[in-house]
Each structure stands twice: as C-alpha cells, then as structure tokens.
Amino acid sequence: MMQNISNLPRQENLHMPDKQQIIGLITAALEELNQLMQPEKRVVISPDIEFSGSHGALDSMALVNLVVILEDLVYSKYNVEISLAGEQLSTQKSNPFQNMQSLSEHLLKLIQNKIG
Numbered sequence: 001m002m003q004n005i006s007n008l009p010r011q012e013n014l015h016m017p018d019k020q021q022i023i024g025l026i027t028a029a030l031e032e033l034n035q036l037m038q039p040e041k042r043v044v045i046s047p048d049i050e051f052s053g054s055h056g057a058l059d060s061m062a063l064v065n066l067v068v069i070l071e072d073l074v075y076s077k078y079n080v081e082i083s084l085a086g087e088q089l090s091t092q093k094s095n096p097f098q099n100m101q102s103l104s105e106h107l108l109k110l111i112q113n114k115i116g
Helices: 003-007 019-036 060-078 087-091 100-115
Strands: none
Touching (some): 019 060, 019 100, 060 100
C-alpha cells in the first residue's frame, strides 16, 4: 500500500520541516490515495483542495485512508509517530481536515511537538 514512501528521502537528522515540505508530503499522500481510488473518484490535487465539508473532495473512507497514508509518510520521512485524528482534535476550534491549509498547519504542529 505504501509504494510512494520510497520516493521520499528519509530524514536521518531530525530537523524541523517547513510548511512547503508539509504541503509536499500531503501532495504525495494524495497522489498515493488517487492510486488506490477508482478513476472516477480520484481528486484533482491543488492548493485550494477542500477535503471535507459540503464541497469536500473526499468521502469518509477516502479521508480515513488519507490519514493513514499521511501518518505512515511522516513516520517514514521523519521517524516520528503521530496521530492525525487523536484526542487533540476535540479541543480544536476548527476542522484541520477542511482543506490543504488547515491540514498542513495541523500536521506541522504535530510534527513540531514531537521533534521539538
């Protein structure tokens, strides 16, 4: 399932990723997700993509798959275990899975907390 992981260089020295690196990671996860989906369900990857909500590109199962792929990619690239859908979600005011911007901010914060 995780065939694209080998395309991302593993970080031997843990350094703090920046937002562009996180967006690249999300893009790689979306590309992998598209490979798993039926052609008619594949998403167009763009900085403006909305993942959930009334205009969301992903159904609930695709969103779960995206979470799993992202968690695996983060571990592979940064050697850090995170839980994107962990208990900290209940304390957030907005949905981190709404769009690329919110997900990249959420993911960056989780990684920074682990490396940091």
